[in-house]
Structures are given as structure tokens and as C-alpha cells.
Amino acid sequence: MNPLSPLGDTFTELVLEVFRVNRLLLEAGDQLTKPVALSSARWQVLGVVEHGPIPVAHVARIMGLTRQSVQQTADGLAADGLIVYSDNPHHRRAKLMTLTTKGREALDYVQERHAEWANQLGATHTLEDLQTAVQVLRQIRESLDPSPEPEADA
Amino acid sequence: MNPLSPLGDTFTELVLEVFRVNRLLLEAGDQLTKPVALSSARWQVLGVVEHGPIPVAHVARIMGLTRQSVQQTADGLAADGLIVYSDNPHHRRAKLMTLTTKGREALDYVQERHAEWANQLGATHTLEDLQTAVQVLRQIRESLDPSPEPEADA
DNA sequence: ACCAAATTGACAGTACACTGTCAAAAACTA
DNA sequence: TAGTTTTTGACAGTGTACTGTCAATTTGGT
Numbered sequence: 001m002n003p004l005s006p007l008g009d010t011f012t013e014l015v016l017e018v019f020r021v022n023r024l025l026l027e028a029g030d031q032l033t034k035p036v037a038l039s040s041a042r043w044q045v046l047g048v049v050e051h052g053p054i055p056v057a058h059v060a061r062i063m064g065l066t067r068q069s070v071q072q073t074a075d076g077l078a079a080d081g082l083i084v085y086s087d088n089p090h091h092r093r094a095k096l097m098t099l100t101t102k103g104r105e106a107l108d109y110v111q112e113r114h115a116e117w118a119n120q121l122g123a124t125h126t127l128e129d130l131q132t133a134v135q136v137l138r139q140i141r142e143s144l145d146p147s148p149e150p151e152a153d154a
Numbered sequence: 155m156n157p158l159s160p161l162g163d164t165f166t167e168l169v170l171e172v173f174r175v176n177r178l179l180l181e182a183g184d185q186l187t188k189p190v191a192l193s194s195a196r197w198q199v200l201g202v203v204e205h206g207p208i209p210v211a212h213v214a215r216i217m218g219l220t221r222q223s224v225q226q227t228a229d230g231l232a233a234d235g236l237i238v239y240s241d242n243p244h245h246r247r248a249k250l251m252t253l254t255t256k257g258r259e260a261l262d263y264v265q266e267r268h269a270e271w272a273n274q275l276g277a278t279h280t281l282e283d284l285q286t287a288v289q290v291l292r293q294i295r296e297s298l299d300p301s302p303e304p305e306a307d308a
Numbered sequence: 309a310c311c312a313a314a315t316t317g318a319c320a321g322t323a324c325a326c327t328g329t330c331a332a333a334a335a336c337t338a
Numbered sequence: 339t340a341g342t343t344t345t346t347g348a349c350a351g352t353g354t355a356c357t358g359t360c361a362a363t364t365t366g367g368t
Contacts, residue, residue, distance in 0.1 A: 003269040010284040011276030012268075015179055017291040020218055022176035023355080024298040025169055026324095041324060057346055064174055069325055071347070076323090093333055093346055114166075115157040121297055122165030129290050130164040136279055136287040137171040143275055144178040177325080180354095184326095195354060211316055223355050225317070230353090247316055247363055 014136075032113050036106040037080060041073050046099065046107045049083060053096035064145075082106055168290070186267050190260040191234060195227050200253070200261050203237060207250035218299075236260055 004012065029040035038046070048059045056074050060067040074097055077083045082103035085095040099107070122130065158166065183194030192200070202213045210228050214221040228251055231237045236257035239249040253261070276284065 003266070003273070005273045005276065007276035007279070007281055007284065008269060008273035009276075010281060010288060011279070012272045014284055014288050014291070015272075017288055017295065018172055018176050018179060021291045021295050021298075022172050023218070024295060025172060027356095028298055039323075055346075064177070065324095066326065067346075068327085068348090072324070091334070091346080095347090112157070115162060118166045118169075119157075119159045119162035121294065122159065122161035122163075124293060124297065125161065125165070125290055127161060127164060129286055130161065130168055132283055133287040133290040134164060134168050134171055136283050137168070137175045139278060140275065141171065141175050141178060143278060144175075144182055180325090193353075209316080219354095220356065221316070222318090222357085226354075245316080245364070249317090 018137075028117070032117060033110050036109050038082075038106055038110060042077055042082070043107075043110055045070060045073050045077065045097075046082065046103060046110075049097045049099050049103075050107060053086060053088075053098045055088060055091070055094035055096060057094065059097065077103070168294075172291075182271070186271060187264050190263050192236075192260055192264060196231055196236070197261075197264055199224060199227050199231065199251075200236065200257060200264075203251045203253050203257075204261060207240060207242075207252045209242060209245070209248035209250055211248065213251065231257070 026040045029043065033039055033043050044063065045059060048054065048062055056071050057067040059074070060070040063070065074083065077097075078085060081100055083097045084100055086098045088094050088096045180194045183197065187193055187197050198217065199213060202208065202216055210225050211221040213228070214224040217224065228237065231251075232239060235254055237251045238254055240252045242248050242250045
């Protein structure tokens with residue numbers, strides 16, 4: 001009755017697991033960032049801005065999101081004083097997102113808590129299994145994504 | 155400078171990969187379901203209703219979503235005639251979501267296309283690697299989820 | 309039978325992703 | 339230089355998830 005092959009079936013299981021884990025991870029991230037008025041989305045944007053002033057559209061490309069989505073997040077960050085838009089000598093419209101002291105402090109706090117969290121959760125697996133999982137997901141991403149992209153600093 | 159252990163670091167890589175693959179999978183699902191006016195969210199709800207008439211709140215628990223979220227999706231499905239709310243002999247308020255002929259046909263179509271898609275993408279991995287990925291994600295989910303839950307029919 | 313607690317749907321509001329469109333600015337091409 | 343294309347931000351609208359709250363209903367305890 002079901003034309004799913006064993007591989008297709010296990011792949012489907014994996015897909016459903018990705019959906020659920022995605023939601024739980026966002027939830028965990030929101031808890032992690034709550035004390036400094038951040039959120040998973042804001043934190044990820046700050047994590048890119050951290051490397052230096054950068055326009056919204058660039059961040060969107062790096063993160064694989066639309067610039068409209070990042071713009072919305074960035075406006076929220078600016079409204080809360082975690083970043084400021086500074087002039088871009090190379091482009092009149094595309095202002096640069098720049099981390100403020102408040103943003104720097106919030107990010108420091110979250111990164112510290114994130115490290116503890118990731119170390120703890122990572123420790124319940126073998127390095128080999130984690131790497132296999134990463135590799136499988138990466139391959140799936142490359143199969144689905146028309147625009148593969150570079151990784152930032154190791 | 156970075157207090158991340160090798161395991162914590164690889165775990166973090168995995169988290170970011172989950173975020174991105176999640177988005178791409180939803181996108182792929184939306185493409186898959188587009189010809190029959192469905193979407194990833196609607197399809198997943200239909201996939202539960204398929205097993206028999208069931209109240210919204212039950213579907214929410216099965217899927218690990220809030221009932222408000224499923225309610226919204228279900229109302230859309232009802233508005234488009236893919237399900238109907240039928241009376242529940244055991245509960246006056248909690249009406250039963252029931253698949254209509256139109257819903258059945260849409261689901262058949264999507265399941266057929268899904269099987270082809272999953273078989274094809276699954277075939278680019280070994281069964282062992284897929285199972286490891288599933289197992290790692292499942293373990294992460296159990297670490298994060300206060301309410302673990304049963305799997306439906308194999 | 310009664311009362312308290314849990315479940316359910318309805319409604320309101322929020323966060324974050326998407327698409328589509330427009331005009332300004334920049335980059336490219338001939 | 340002039341004209342076209344691409345990039346960018348702004349704005350509007352949608353889908354799907356969340357929280358919180360309320361009243362109706364059901365369930366469970368005494």
C-alpha cells in the first residue's frame with residue numbers, strides 16, 4: 001500500500017524529527033536569551049553583527065533568510081538599543097548595523113550561557129554520531145538549497 | 155576565548171543545521187502540496203485526521219503543537235472543504251475533524267508525491283547514517299521535551 | 309449529588325518567517 | 339555618458355507558530 005522504500009521511510013522519520021527538534025530548540029533559545037530581552041532570532045542576527053558593522057541585506061544572505069525578515073528583527077534590535085544604524089561610506093541607503101555597548105553585553109551574556117548549554121547537551125552524544133548527524137543534514141540542505149553558501153570563521 | 159568544548163561546538167553546528175534544513179523542508183513541502191491547495195502545516199494535520207475522526211485538541215497533542223495553532227489550520231481546512239466538523243457523541247464541544255472526499259483525494263495526491271520525493275532524497279544516504287541522525291535528534295528532543303510522546307502506526 | 313480541576317474551543321494579541329511591490333541608490337554595460 | 343540591471347530599504351499582506359484569557363463542558367474526588 002505504501003510505496004515508501006526503507007530509505008525513504010527513515011528519511012521521512014528524520015524530517016519529522018527535524019520539525020519537532022527545530023521547535024524545541026527555538027524554545028530553548030528563547031529561554032536562554034530571555035533574561036536580556038533577546039530571542040532566538042535576535043540573537044542569531046547579533047551573532048553576525050558581532051563580526052563588524054554590516055548592512056541588513058548582507059546579514060540576510062549570510063543567514064539564508066530574506067532581507068525583509070532580517071529587517072524586521074533588526075528594527076526591533078535598534079528599537080531596544082542593542083544595535084544602531086550607522087552611515088555606510090560605500091552606500092547611502094544600506095546603513096550599517098553596529099553593535100552598541102548594550103548589545104555587546106547582552107551578546108556576551110547569551111554566549112556564555114549558550115556555551116554551558118551546548119556543552120552539556122553535546123556531552124550526551126559521541127563526537128562521531130554528532131558529526132554524522134551534521135553531515136547528513138548538510139547533505140540534505142545541499143540537495144534542497146539552490147544557493148549553497150560559505151561558513152564563517154572556524 | 156571560546157569555552158565551547160569539541161562536543162558542544164559540533165552540537166552547535168548541528169543546531170544551526172537543523173534551523174536551516176527545517177526552513178528548506180517546509181519550503182519543499184509547500185511545493186509538494188501546492189497543486190492541491192495544501193501546505194506543509196495542513197498536510198501534517200490531514201495526515202493525523204486520516205486515521206479517523208478526531209478533535210482538534212487531540213491532534214495538537216499528537217503533533218506536539220498548541221491546540222490554538224492546530225485550530226487555526228483546521229479552520230482553514232474546513233473552509234476549503236478538506237475536512238468537516240462532525241458531532242462528537244462523547245463531547246458536545248469537541249467536534250470531530252473528519253476527512254471529506256476532497257480531503258481524501260488531496261491527501262492521496264500529496265502522499266504519492268511525497269513518497270517519490272522521500273525515496274529519492276533518502277537514497278543519497280546510507281540507512282545507517284540516516285538512522286544515526288534520527289537517533290541523535292530523537293535524543294536531543296527527549297532532552298528538551300518535558301512531554302515525550304508515542305509514535306503512531308508503523 | 310456536589311464542587312473543584314482539567315479539557316476544549318473561541319478570541320485577542322505577538323513573533324518571525326514568507327511573498328510581492330515600489331522607489332532610491334549603486335553597479336554594470338554599451 | 340546614458341541606459342539597464344541589481345541591490346537595498348520600506349511598506350503591505352499572509353501563514354504558522356506562540357501566549358494569555360474566557361466560558362462551556364467534561365471529568366474526577368468526596
